C-alpha cells in the first residue's frame with residue numbers, strides 16, 4: 538500500500554528534520570522583534586495566495602502572485618541583507634574548537650584554573666554594585682564568539698574578581714560606560730557597545746542598558762547580568778529573555794548550570 542511508503546523513515550530523514558528545525562530556529566531568532574518578521578509574514582501570505590489562486594484556476598491572479606514569488610528570491614537577498622549578514626556572522630563566529638564545551642573535557646590536561654568563570658565573584662560584585670546603585674552590564678561568552686562586538690570597545694586582559702569588576706563600573710572610572718565581556722575567567726573587553734534589541738514587548742521602564750542585554754542574547758548564546766543604576770535590581774538575561782530567580786544563591790546556581 539502507498540501510505541506505507543511514508544513510514545520508510547530513515548536516519549538521514551531524522552537528521553534532516555533536526556537540521557531544518559535548527560535552521561528555522563536561527564532564522565526566527567534573527568527576525569524576531571524586527572521589521573523583517575512582518576516582511577517574512579507578507580511573503581508567506583503572498584505564497585499562500587499564489588497557491589490558492591492556482592488551485593482555484595484564477596489564472597490572472599495566480600500569474601501576478603507567481604510573478605512576485607519568482608522574483609522573490611532576489612528580493613529576499615535585498616530586503617533581508619542585514620539579517621543574512623548577521624546570520625552568516627553568527628554561523629561563522631560559532632567557535633566549537635576553542636570554547637568551553639569542548640575545552641572542559643581536556644581541562645585536566647591543561648591544568649589551567651583560569652578557564653572556569655568565577656560566578657561567585659561576579660554575582661557578589663553585582664550584589665555590592667546593587668547596594669550602591671552602580672549601573673553595570675556583564676556579558677559572559679559561551680559558544681558563540683563575541684569578537685564582532687568586542688571591536689567596539691577596548692581590549693583588556695584582567696582576571697575576574699570583585700575589586701576588578703567594582704572598579705570597572707565605578708561611576709568615575711573611565712571604563713564604566715558600556716558593557717564588559719568575560720571569557721573564561723578573564724575580562725577581555727570593556728566599554729563595549731552591544732546591539733540594542735528592537736523587541737516591542739520589553740517594558741518601558743527598561744532603558745538602553747537592558748535592551749542591549751536582550752539584544753546580544755537574541756543574537757548569541759551569551760549570558761548577561763545587568764545591575765540597574767535606577768533601582769539597583771540585578772537582572773539575568775539569556776536567549777533574549779529576562780530569567781526570573783528567587784535569590785542570589787539560586788542565580789549563582791543557574792549561571793553555573795548554564796555555563797556547563
Ligand SMILES: Nc1ncnc2c1ncn2[C@@H]1O[C@H](COP(=O)(O)OP(=O)(O)OP(=O)(O)O)[C@@H](O)[C@H]1O
Nearest residue numbers: 672714715716730731744745746747749765766767
Ligand atoms: N548599546 C549599549 N551597549 C552597551 N552598553 C550600553 C548600551 N546602551 C546603553 N548602555 C549603557 O547603559 C547606560 C545607561 O543606559 P540607560 O539608562 O538607558 O539604561 P537602563 O536600562 O534604563 O538602565 P538603568 O536602570 O541602569 O538606568 C549607558 O550609560 C551605557 O553605559
